[in-house]
Amino acid sequence: MAITKSDVAKAIESLAEQGSNPTNDNILAVLGSGSKTTINKYRKEILEEQLAAAVTTAKTLKDAELVTVSQVIATLLQERIDAVQGGYAETVQQLEKQLADTTEKLEQVQIKLDEQVKQTDDTTDKLKVALASTDKAKEDYNALQAKYEQLLEKSGSIKYVESQLTNANARIAELEKQITMQKDK
The missing domain is CATH 1.20.5 (Single alpha-helices involved in coiled-coils or other helix-helix interfaces)
Structure with a gap:
């Protein structure tokens, strides 16, 4: 027996009532037999018709209904915004306090960093003097080594x-x- 568009529509309704997706495999399982190509063709047509009907229904809402829906949505949104703002005010105060504390700590760390940079600069200067002394010692060593080699020769x-x-x-x-x-x- 051939599957009709009506059979596929009934299977889609049955799946919707069960909360299942109307896939080709699910429709085939409900019908028990049939061609996936035929099921796909009818399923596509039915879903397009349902979509067109939904669009038509949405277009037929009257202006007053749209205004009422808009007002209800606006009221709900404003209530939600007010609730969120109330919760954020306290959070903002806490964050501002944390920011002030963190800024103070950062300033203290900057002071310590500046001190360490100065100490590093002092150490670098001392190191440069030591390196100059080391270079002089190397020169003296090389000169002595050269004299020693001359003596050996x-x-x-x-x-x-x-x-x-x-x-x-x-x-x-x-x-x-x-x-x-x-x-x-």
């Missing part, structure tokens, strides 16, 4: 210098013994 070899140093240390140790013995006498 003049002496001929590092081993020669080390043997001389070992001999000198041995002589120093011997001389220290002799001095100690002389003191003990």
Whole structure:
């Protein structure tokens, strides 16, 4: 048996009463059989007709009814606005107090920050002096290193210098013994 537009309309009404969406699958479930293409075609036509009827109904409201509806909406909106404004007044006062407190704290933090910036500037100045001293020490070290390398080159070899140093240390140790013995006498 073929599905009619009337069958689809009844299925849509049934689904609306149940609170379900009139999808093709839901309509097919209510009807029990039929083509989704046919159901879709009739569903689309019915929904367009319902929309057109709703638009027509909305257009037929009389001016007085529209004015009454507008006045009721305006009254409800004003009541809501008054209620919201009353609630916001207290919130605004609280926020203003919080803002004042926060501003005061911010000023205190700014003072501390300024002090720390000054201390940082002082430390930076001291660091620059220390770096200049370090640079001078590096220059002195490099000069001494260059002299040391020149001495190594003049002496001929590092081993020669080390043997001389070992001999000198041995002589120093011997001389220290002799001095100690002389003191003990």
